[in-house]
Amino acid sequence: MSLEQLFFSVFIANLVGFGGLSSLPILRSQLVGAGFAADTLLLHSLAVGQMSPGPNGLYLIALGYFVAGLPGVAIATIGILLPPLLVLLLERMRVRLLHLPQFRAALHSLSLTVVALLANSSAALAWHASTDIFGAAMTAVGVLLLLRGASPLYGIAVAVAAGLLIYR
Amino acid sequence: MEFAYIGVTSFGGGSATVAAMRQLCLRRQWLSEREFVDTLVLSRLTPGISILAQALLIGRSVCGVAGMVAGPVGLLIPSITITIFLARLYEWIALMPSAEGALHAVTGVTAGFAVALSLQFMRDVLGRGRFRLNAGIFAAYLALSYVIRNPLVLMGLAIALAILAPQLFDEAKAAKDDATHREEASVES
Numbered sequence: 001m002s003l004e005q006l007f008f009s010v011f012i013a014n015l016v017g018f019g020g021l022s023s024l025p026i027l028r029s030q031l032v033g034a035g036f037a038a039d040t041l042l043l044h045s046l047a048v049g050q051m052s053p054g055p056n057g058l059y060l061i062a063l064g065y066f067v068a069g070l071p072g073v074a075i076a077t078i079g080i081l082l083p084p085l086l087v088l089l090l091e092r093m094r095v096r097l098l099h100l101p102q103f104r105a106a107l108h109s110l111s112l113t114v115v116a117l118l119a120n121s122s123a124a125l126a127w128h129a130s131t132d133i134f135g136a137a138m139t140a141v142g143v144l145l146l147l148r149g150a151s152p153l154y155g156i157a158v159a160v161a162a163g164l165l166i167y168r
Numbered sequence: 169m170e171f172a173y174i175g176v177t178s179f180g181g182g183s184a185t186v187a188a189m190r191q192l193c194l195r196r197q198w199l200s201e202r203e204f205v206d207t208l209v210l211s212r213l214t215p216g217i218s219i220l221a222q223a224l225l226i227g228r229s230v231c232g233v234a235g236m237v238a239g240p241v242g243l244l245i246p247s248i249t250i251t252i253f254l255a256r257l258y259e260w261i262a263l264m265p266s267a268e269g270a271l272h273a274v275t276g277v278t279a280g281f282a283v284a285l286s287l288q289f290m291r292d293v294l295g296r297g298r299f300r301l302n303a304g305i306f307a308a309y310l311a312l313s314y315v316i317r318n319p320l321v322l323m324g325l326a327i328a329l330a331i332l333a334p335q336l337f338d339e340a341k342a343a344k345d346d347a348t349h350r351e352e353a354s355v356e357s
Binding site for chain 2: 019066081083084091101123137145156160164
């Protein structure tokens with residue numbers, strides 16, 4: 001994947017999503033298209049992203065690193081910084097736009113698609129990680145821990161400990 | 169001014185950052201409570217990572233164009249530095265044969281995190297407006313996502329459907345309630 005492709009993927013994924021992991025489905029399809037082992041790459045990036053502070057959407061920085069080193073980080077950062085600039089445009093048009101039923105409807109419909117696409121992608125990631133019973137069990141542990149409000153760092157520490165114990 | 173922004177960032181992610189930005193804005197009298205809530209609502213509607221959009225708006229009202237750069241950049245610098253460091257460490261550990269089991273476990277847990285975050289997101293979105301209708305549309309989109317492999321095409325369809333039949337996606341009342349709730353919540357905290 002060239003730097004331009006990386007920029008384009010990150011930029012588009014952020015432009016049509018609303019932060020968090022909503023950029024994941026687009027990115028996954030772009031990575032698959034570029035011939036990457038997308039699920040492995042995404043899981044590694046998500047693991048690093050979850051360990052770092054800051055919004056969840058920053059897993060893209062780790063992805064940039066894994067794809068192209070430090071230049072990849074720089075490119076991913078620019079791709080992440082550009083879409084929020086649209087807030088300036090929205091601010092100008094808010095009064096008119098917010099009262100337009102079509103605009104509200106489009107936003108809501110778009111969030112429903114993003115959630116559906118994300119459900120699809122995260123199911124694929126879970127399937128990818130569950131190559132054996134241990135992987136499936138760890139996936140279940142991850143779901144439960146995060147839903148119960150545990151820190152991701154705690155979950156990753158549990159995983160490392162379990163992995164070292166079982167594969168001794 | 170830029171240093172003050174960077175200070176904000178030492179806090180954790182998500183809502184913790186929003187809370188930290190709010191405190192900073194109020195303490196330094198950059199924005200009033202009302203103005204802060206306005207920036208929050210507006211940046212939630214913006215594509216991309218909403219905290220960055222909010223930092224941009226706050227930065228601008230504090231010191232114009234320089235603030236528009238300093239806000240988001242200051243917010244990102246610590247996270248990016250730590251991310252690069254962790255990614256290097258991760259790469260290095262991944263090369264060790266004895267780490268194979270641990271790595272397998274970490275990918276499992278991370279996939280679980282992704283599922284959990286999707287579930288939380290799903291709960292938020294389906295809860296806006298009429299739940300049954302939302303769930304129906306969600307199911308239809310989910311089914312379509314297995315037929316149409318390009319997510320951008322599906323999103324285009326979703327926007328087209330919303331423009332043709334906005335009444336299907338009417339969440340006007342719910343959104344208004346939501347905004348008032350958010351305002352109340354932030355006044356209380």
